[in-house]
Amino acid sequence: MLSKAIPIPRVYTVRHAVIDMLRQLGMTRIFGNPGSTELPLFRNYPQDFSYVLGLQEAVVVGMADGYAQASRSASFVNLHSAAGVGHAMANIFTAYKNRTPMVITAGQQARSLLQLDPFLHANQATELPKPYVKWSCEPARAADVPQALARAYYIAMQEPRGPVFVSIPADDWDQPSQRVAIRHIGFETRPDARTLAMIGDALDDAQRPVLVVGPAIDRGGAWDAVVALAERHQARVFAAPMSGRCSFPEDHPLFAGFLPAMRERIVEMLGNHDMIFTVGAPAFVYHVEGQGPFIPPGAKLYQLIEDPAIAAWTPVGMAAVGNIRQGIEELLTRPQKVSRPAPPCRPAPPVPAASADGERMSVAYAMHTLARLRDPHSIIVEEAPSSRPVIQSYLPIFHSAGFFTMCSGGLGHSLPAAVGIALANPQSKVIAVIGDGSAMYAIQALWSAANLRLPITFVILKNRRYAALQDFAKVFGYRDGDKVEGTDLPDINFVHLAMGHGCEGVHVTDATQLPEVLQAALQHPRPILVEVEVA
Incomplete structure (x- = not known):
């Protein structure tokens, strides 16, 4: 009688340890744009994990930022080495200013190559994202990678929250490792x-x-x-x-x-x-x-x-x-000791009129119309700096987690962030209100929205210029009528851009058509872009 074959136990590797750790932490959605040094992580990718692909690294980090903010938990990002991290830096800066918990990893060339200045390696990898990460590390040994990632997670989640960075050589993933014990840590500190x-x-x-x-x-x-x-x-x-x-x-x-x-x-x-x-x-x-x-x-x-x-x-x-x-x-908890009269309420803004014949509609009219038609529980994601005061007046927010934008002033955040927010809130309608200049910093996020079939309504406020800079020029001595170089935009066709990325798109010039177009877009089951010509 033949004896039963005994299976050879598999080698428990860094990859196994990291996947197991991420699963325990609930971080089973990885945002990335892969390069050669990241491929070993994804071999035999587990079925309970998902990969959210962005077509440019700034888009990847923007999506992960929105997802982390909306889910109130750290997101996991995987980038390529120096070039990929460089592409992502603007939105890493924004994540730092947003206080977004995010574990950012980047591939590195194999350790045996690092002394030979290899192609696509990161020289001084831990220095590149500083000072806009809370902690930055390239583990000294392959066996240290899982514990370094655990430490990164705890630091990212500790108040004040923020992004952290771990550089991982490509040959580390297949090295032997030990399981990481997940610990409970209190991330909040009680004020004095x-x-x-x-x-x-x-x-x-x-x-x-x-x-x-x-x-x-x-x-x-x-x-x-x-x-x-x-x-x-x-x-x-x-x-x-x-x-x-x-x-x-x-x-x-x-x-x-x-x-x-x-x-x-x-x-x-x-x-x-x-x-x-x-x-x-x-x-x-x-x-x-x-x-x-x-x-x-x-x-x-x-x-x-x-x-x-x-x-x-x-x-x-x-x-x-x-x-x-x-x-x-x-x-x-303190006893209430005083009773004051209520202060006067601020006056409501005047109801904006539709545009006159031959004139573009105002941002006020566009936002007033959107506010009237949208579900008050929908989520607004905004990046239209020149229109922000008008948006604040005519598109009020009523609920917690009902509004997101960037705290940094860096453009290219909110369009991809809308994708991450929609992933975290599949039960809520997400509406992204984006300026035409801002949209071009991360337009590839439309492809991710289409690929994920997310019902986001993208409203592009098209004023054909970097209006914020033209308005701001007066602070630096410009007079009315002075030309501000580099602030006029060519005639960009956002409907064609949307279609090229797999989204439907519609263009609106006539203010009388806007309510019907917005109503249809808000009910659309897939991502759709509405290009609105504004004064």
């Missing part, structure tokens, strides 16, 4: 109770308190708590400058509007308040040089922020550092 008590006292004692809310509120799940705090103190609420998330319902009677990134205007708009409480935002982000005080005379500034670096550079006031939700919830 004594400092919170001082902030609570200041809120109680103030005559006219104001809250300035920022993206860390929505990132940290503190939306409801902040609304409760504002209502308790009858405090007006402004959105912080350059905020990448909506952190307060914009139809609420206490919502007062949006602060600009200009020191003098911020002081002017906060001038009637004696206590300023900045929650989840820097105090303050500026875009142009300013003069004079940072806050109105006689006012005092208090801050609650999860990032100690922001608290350190804030020029005035007192700061509590730690998790936003825990800090606000602790303030809400």
Whole structure:
């Protein structure tokens, strides 16, 4: 009788350890654009994993950014070595400013080649993404790769969250390894109770308190708590400058509007308040040089922020550092001592008219029409800097996780981010409102949306110019009518671009046709682009 053959045990490799670790962490969706040094990771790719392909590395990181923000968990990115990371750097910078948890890996040439300056290797690989990653590593040994990735995940998720980077030589994946034990780590830090008590006292004692809310509120799940705090103190609420998330319902009677990134205007708009409480935002982000005080005379500034670096550079006031939700919830446990009259509501903007004969429609009319037709629970993803003040007036956001844009000012984020957000929220309608200049930084994301068959409505506001730069030129001494070089765009056909990437597209010039076109696009079961000619 023949004895039963005993199977030869497989060698447990770095690839096995990493796949098992990612599965335990729930990171089974990999965003990437593969190169030669990444191929060993994907041999015998597991069936319970998916690969989200982007046609350019900036698109890959943008999609992963949107997915991580919408899912509130770290995403996993796989890039090629130096050239691929270089392509991705703009959106790595944005992910850093967005505080997006993201584990970014990049291939590296085989260790035996690194002393020979090989083709497509990364020289000083860990230095390339700095300073816009929280941590950067190329493990000293192949056996260290799984543990380095585990460490990267924990660092990415620790507040303040952000992207991390691990460079992995191509021959490491097939080397023997050990399983990685997944540990529980508390990623939130409770703010100092004594400092919170001082902030609570200041809120109680103030005559006219104001809250300035920022993206860390929505990132940290503190939306409801902040609304409760504002209502308790009858405090007006402004959105912080350059905020990448909506952190307060914009139809609420206490919502007062949006602060600009200009020191003098911020002081002017906060001038009637004696206590300023900045929650989840820097105090303050500026875009142009300013003069004079940072806050109105006689006012005092208090801050609650999860990032100690922001608290350190804030020029005035007192700061509590730690998790936003825990800090606000602790303030809400205090007994209510004062009752104030409600401040006056901000006036509603006038209803915009359709364009006159022969004129392009206004952005205000386009956004007012979109706001009227969209599901209020749909998600807006925006990147139209020159139109942002108008969008803020006519396309209000009502719900947590209902709005995303970039905190960095770097273009090319939001079009691919819409793809990642739609992947994370298959039950929600995603609407991407993108300027024509911004769209060209990451237009390849349309292919990913089409390939994944995601029902995203892309609204391109086509003003045929880099309008933000033309408007901003006055700050630097340009006069009305002066030519600003490099800001006029040629006649780009976005419908053809959409079709070339597998999406349907429609062009709208006549304002009277816009409601019908938008209604059909919002109900479309696949990605569709609406190119809107605006003044």
